[in-house]
Amino acid sequence: MIQPYARQLRACGLLVVIVLITQAQAQAQPGSRLWATGGVTTVEGSAGGGLVPWALLSGYASDTEWGGTLALSRAELDDFTLGFTGVSLNWRNRFELSAGRQTLDLDTLGAALGQDELRQDIYGLKVRLTGDVLYGRYGQWSLGLQHKRNREFAVPAAVGARHDTGTDAFLAGSKLFFAALMNRNVLANVTLRGTKANQGGLLGFGGDQGDDYEAMLEASLGIFLDRRWLAGVEYRQKPDNLGFAEEHDWYDLFLVWLPDRRLAVTAAWVNLGDIAGLSDQRGAYLSLQGSF
């Protein structure tokens, strides 16, 4: 009973911090990279869209600066609620470090399983290998790691997961095409991920139907309506290692509003497919990000 309440308090606290950051010192800008070139915070903490990490590094630090982000995200699905709270640091637009907690509230299944939620901690590292999303002829390329640790493993173990920790590795490429479509700038991203994670890791790693790393393709395409509005679509391919229920690929349609560098608000419609046997988990996603 106390648990969800404490989490709500923490979330409110973070919200207050985000608002404070965005209000503090109207003059102080978080960094010099152009608007939205840090993307927003994914549900796993790496900079990207909502579901797919991009080659962009978080926040706005350029080559002589450092910075970071705080983010709070929530997706209200038919039978689950997916949440993420996290922080990231960017050093000289070269390294991105992130840490956060992901939760899946078992709204419908909770009573049957005797557990309210699944939680995992995610630590991320991203390195910009080469290029620049705006000025690189071949865009920007980054290599990333996401180390995930389940905090509750009883449910994943019961459905056949092999490990309570796992590490995803990915290579991502992002490029902005100036004036590409009706004179609007278009942001394209492709990510190749090696992973064993079931439902991103919330249902553990590996399973009765496979315990090897598999290559998954993820992609997104967005268009800047102007420098404050980015609309787009994402796709994320997923493995299917657990015999008890089929796992589906993820999709979303998103709209990001950036009133200025310090704040990004992302709204999306997400489709996470079947989760743990409950079909067609769709819903609305909302994410707030403050940059410093």
Added chain:
Amino acid sequence: MSNLTILERPWPLLLLLTLATLGCQNHSPSPTETRATAEQNASAGAGLATADQSADLYDALGKRDGIERLVEDLMHFIVDDKRIAPQFKGLNVERFHSNLSDQICELAGGPCQYEGMAMTESHHGITETQFNALVEDLILAMEKNGIATGTQNRLLAKLAPLHPAIVDR
């Protein structure tokens, strides 16, 4: 295993295809772009409809006058920008204004010729941070001059290729 999955689900391939198409679009103006800019530029006469699209970028920027006003505002933003103002100390203001106006005018397809130094000669030790700062100031100056988003993007598309010659590596 995963290759099979990719074949079963054509979505990512479709996205990649779209991507490739966009890549090509970037190099040669598409009919859509030409149409869009013709619409945007209500003052364009019948003759301009067939002109190459960079010529109407010059018009959309307000011709030579508009470009000179833009560069003047840009210089004001630069002076107020702590990240880059020190670089411009002791600048020959008139020469910079006329050379940069010429350069933008020429890139936009206008009847001008840039006669200043090569970008590699006039820029030394410029960081990404400074480059980003200047582009930000340029965008703010374009906004101040009421230049439409599409026109801003087209000018940025012309300037982006100068990046390797300006930033130190």
